[in-house]
Amino acid sequence: MKKAFLIAAVSAALSLPTALFAAEPVEFQKIPQIMSQFDSADLYVKKAPTLGRLPKQQELGQDFPTYVADGKGGYTLETNNIMTDDVVVASMHRPIVDEVYNQWLIPTDVWVDTYGDLPTSTEFESFKRITTIKAVKIDEQMLELLGSTDGKTAVIKVSWDDKGMKVYKDGYLADYEYGIAPKEMHENYELAK
Template sequence: MKMIKTIFAASMFTLTCNVFAAPVEFQKIPEIMAKFEHAQVFVKKDKTLGRLPTDTEMGSVFPTYISDTKGGFIVETSNRVTNDIVIASKITPIVDNIYNQWLVPKSTWVKTYGELPVSSEFQSFKRIKTIKAILIDTEMLKLMGSKDGKTATIKVSWSDNGMTVYKDGYLANYEYGIAPEEMKETYERVKENK
């Protein structure tokens, strides 16, 4: 019986370590950062909706939903609404009335879109800022401590739990990942002037 309890405890410890592994700060991995020297440049194709939070949203927890690639959705992150953020949204829903919406610090929003929204009603904004992004391959996932060879968790400033990145997705030169489906639907490569 004692042996069974020991095996059970060890397996639970392993499971806990795998599920709750600390997010990795990919900016501290030289092999990954070297890839950004030759990274492709992208810009968002579509406009992004943006609005200021309402008074009733202040201090509340705001979930960000993404596609589960099976016709449904999952929660990617949850963050607290403050008066220093803009609520961003894709124009089309993931499914039914569920939209991919996320919180952006106002200073980042201005650098990315040029101006702040002026109300709590969504307005349309065109991204002015480009990103450099690199493809997430098997080697990169290993460098980031992937447990399943398909995903890894990177450190981000807006969530203590980090952000999941996916094989065949991209790492952006700031601090986030772009899932393969989102990259295909949302971004286009910027042609370089020669």
């Protein structure tokens, strides 16, 4: 009995280090089974306006975390970036919880292509998205293709964070290079008409 327990304990201890390392971000654009789904993907438009502002001087060079809903009434860290002077701070109107908002950084050229005009101050202004996105729902099969280790999430490669971006089952992959969490998709996007 003691020997069986000892073998189980050693086996568990040896498997622990692999559990401590997060999966490498996966570049979904290189997976043909995923990219072929975009050929017939639905077009979505953001129904909720996006708030946008220029970075504040004291924010430059500082960490900028992006939080999303965790599906359990709270929030979780999605990405962490360094604030630069060539981005726009984008934000949803309503908080995820309490005073925690889904806010993220968008390069200024991408912002102009997506929303038209740049914000003119460091205070949030409201903008309506002028472009549509193609998006495909993330299911179990897609999570497997993305190397999911828990069957609920995966990490995709993105240009703005070397650690990648976490995507969620029942969320969506957008045709550019990002994911949209289920709650954010439901609350902020609709099928384009």
